[in-house]
Amino acid sequence: MGFKKPPQAPPSFTATPDSVLADTKSMLASSKKVTDDIVVSISLKDASFKNVLLPMANDENQQTLKAHILGFYQSVSTDQALRDASTEAEKLMDDFSIEAAMREDVFKLVDAALKSGENLDPESQRLLEKEHKGYVRNGLNIPAGPKRDRFKEIKKRLSQLGIAFSKNLNEENGGLWFTAQELDGVPTDVLSLLKKEGDKYFLTFKYPDLFPTLKYATNSETRKKVFIANENKSNQNVPLFREAILLRDEAARLLGYPNHAAFRIEDKMAKTPKTVDDFLSDLRGKLSQGGLDEIATLKELKKDDVKSRGEEYDGKYYLWDHRFYDRVMEEKDYQLDQQLIAEYFPLQNCIKGMLEIFEEIFGLQFVEIVGGDRDTISATGKGNDIVWHEEVQVFSVWDDEGEGGGFVGYLYLDLFPRVGKYGHAANFNLQPGFIHENGTRRYPATALVCNFSKPTAKKPSLLKHDEVTTLFHELGHGIHDLVSRTTYSRFHGTNTVRDFVEAPSQMLENWCWTPSQLKSLSKHYSTLSSDYYDSWREHAGSNVTKPEEHIPDDLIQKLIKTKNLNGALFNLRQLHFGIFDMTIHEPKDHASLEQLNISETYNALRKDISKIDGPEALGEGNGWGNGQATFGHLMGGYDAGYYGYLSSQVYSTDMFYSVFKKDPMNRTEGRRYRHTVLEKGGSQDEMKTLIDFLGREPKTDAFYEELGITK
Known part of the structure; x- marks a missing residue:
């Protein structure tokens, strides 16, 4: 089109x-x-x-x-x-x-x-x-008077705290200096983008710097320094977080609730903190042994690796070891090279493939608006005015002929890091859809804001498989935002209860683990241009055979085998966030919350739940880091709601297994999903939406089956 x-x-x-x-x-x-x-x-x-x-x-x-x-x-x-x-x-x-x-x-x-x-x-x-x-x-x-005045005062202060916390995270610009030797193992394309002075590189805490270092740096001391510094990168947020937790508890008690969790969960799908606590506890019980088993295997890998370097192994498995040995296991036991896989997922090609998937299953069409066409549609007549930065891509989105051919809305992609920009990956609604007073439709505009590595002269931006999944997930939120059809903006798109909002996007992640979709999304970067081919050849050497255009089947099979590799540890990490969130938001009384050391609680729970050692195993106590101060979710709307990532995973897995697993590209079911789930936004009870789509109450069976756990 x-x-x-x-x-x-x-x-x-x-x-x-x-x-x-x-x-x-x-x-x-x-x-x-x-x-x-x-x-x-x-x-x-x-x-x-x-x-x-x-x-x-x-x-x-x-x-x-x-x-x-x-x-x-x-x-x-x-x-x-x-x-x-x-x-x-x-x-x-x-x-x-x-x-x-x-x-x-x-x-x-x-x-x-x-x-x-x-x-x-x-x-x-x-x-x-x-x-x-x-x-x-x-x-x-609350009767008018001092109590209600205090409640209003708390609400205003909580708003200020949330905004300041977020600003501190967005504007965080710290990092560490390392020599090339200290960064041994870190891919050269990562190093080439780092600021350099003399023989030292400046490593920031932005994802394109942080994650490859934790995954590839062979020097464990480097990984340790990076990990601990990252947990302390926003320590000015520590008192803000503490104040917010205390104020939330006070406000909930003024309203007559026993704690903030009871207040927050009342209008969600779970309804009560007990439902949440039981769910998290049940999951923890089912995952704990699996986590210990996974650590035992990873320890053997670490032991062999450390000994091969002629170093002493202390018998521990640390937080800064995990990304590194998780990657080593992929390469050693599954012959999976994530750097090689990334060569098949150039960012722009990946986006094109993802949009084509959404076109096929949901009956949509995406048209990128470039050049003079931007002037044509701009309200000011100036194409530059429709984007906030020169790198931003914008698409007009339409229904295909089968869906009526009408206009759907605008999709924006802002994909690379820059100073002062939001540091994670997220979907932002820019303008919701709704029905005007005269009965005409207002169309939505939605933006994906991500931080993928920038392209260079020799390579396009290449996505690791987990980044492909992240992009698909956030694009899923964007599609939810685009195809929603509600009367009121209040219920548009992702404006659902927090313990459901992630389910539609989590379900779409499954397409990133489907052989046919991985094949269609992939295209080796050397096939994109002669310059890219020359730089690939220069790097690969003359005796390496020319790569296939699309990712080979054997590589796909190896990748799929790793889907739930160390899955217990991954989900225990999510449980740590969820249980910490509930712990600080359902104290037995206000006094005990005032006495709580939040950083020590965060770190002690992480060790207890994830089973992985932190600096406390080196005799440094539990006060070594302030991870909660770097964790925007709990100040940005997921308070007493982080469990929603896990509970909505139950719904998303149930939907995928029941409806799409046999045929992920089933257009009939795709359109039914669009109209029954995505279109409704928050305009009706979310459980009704689920039951309408599934034809029954949701079940946990598929979730546990996916994790390899028998109920």
Whole structure:
């Protein structure tokens, strides 16, 4: 499909630090006027969904078109002043939201509208009930006075803490200097991108530097230094994290909950902390022995390796050993060379292949917008205005003819690291979809923000298999965002409960372990251009046979055999995060939380759950690192919710095994999944969505089967 002009212009990214703050203040003032007018003009006896909730929902729809982008600049802009303004804008928006969510005059009208018992369509009824519950959860059942004032004060402070924590992580720019000898084993294409002064390289804590070093550096002292420094890279976040945990607990108790976990989980699929604790405990029991068995095997590998270097083996297996020996095991026992595999996954080719998969199974079409076509669709007539950085790619997304041929939305890809940019991989909604007051559709815009290694003159950006999986996962969130069809922006796309939101993307990861899909996604980089071929030949040597264009079948088979290699240890790591999250959010009382040493708890739980030694095994105690201060999830919305990565894995595996395992490219099932699951967003109860798709209640059988665990 060639370029055709979409019916809606993409958003513009032309903000200045001054305009960000001015636009934020203007938007919030306009929103306040909408609510003030409702309060003045509607009496309690006349309150209805149509005259109270609907105007507020329409205003929220319009707000989100600006608000998400105003807050997005802090994650992607190269301009420090613009990032700072975006951070300030988010504070203003959060403060406004807290004030708005605690307006008793509005709550009384919403309460009256709920009690009027109007006959509403299901999504409007859900909005009414969620809005009502939101006011209750924001303290409006606390009598007006000092307690409610304190609750509001806590909410505002928690917002400030979250924003500061995230800013510290985004702007973290530390690292360590090493000699070439200390970095022995680290791939040359990684070293070539590092800053160099004299005979030393500066290694940052960004993923393209950090992970290859932990995987390939033969010097265990180097790996140890990198690992411990990375756990201490944002120590200014330690007091922020502690303060947030204490304030969350205090706020939950003011609302009458026994702890923050009870408050947070009440409106999720799990409903109660006990359900979560039982799930995590059950999984831990099933995985622990497997983890010990895996460590025993890895220790033997380490012992042989250490002895081969003429060094003394101390009988321990450390946290900074794991990525290294996990990789050694892949190469030794499975003859799997991740560097070789990466040669078959040039980033741009991989993206093209992934989009083709989504085109086929979901009935979509992706058209990259380049050159003059950007000017054609830009609201300003300037193509540069539709992206926030020159490296960003933008696609218009359409339904294919079978799905009606209509416009779907915009997809952005921002793939490489830069100073001040969000440091992980994530999907950001830029503008949600919804239905306008006049009944026409507003189309969404969504962005993938990643940090893959940059291409060089001799090589394109090459993805390790786990990066292929990460890209597919985040693209899965992007597709969820694009194909959602909800009336209200509140429920659009990934706006589902936290213990379901990862399931659709986790399910799509399975395509990265399917032979036919791996074949179609792959293309050896030497086949992309004569220059790349020459540089490959120079590196490989003249006596190596020319590689196949697509990844060979034997390499695919070796890769698939490693799918759950050391899987118990991988899932025990996830359990460490999940159990730590629950531990700090369900203390028996506030006093015991005040006495808790959070860093020591984090490290002690890691040793206890993951079974892998840290510096405490060297007599350094449990205070050696502050991993929680580097862990954005627990400050960014996954508080008392990290278990959702594991529980949604149960749902995603069940969906894949039941529906797609036999034929992952089944177009009929793909479209059914699109319309039954993805399209619904959060507009209905997520369990109903699952049951509608599966035709039954979800089960854990497939999850345990995948992990090789008998129930």
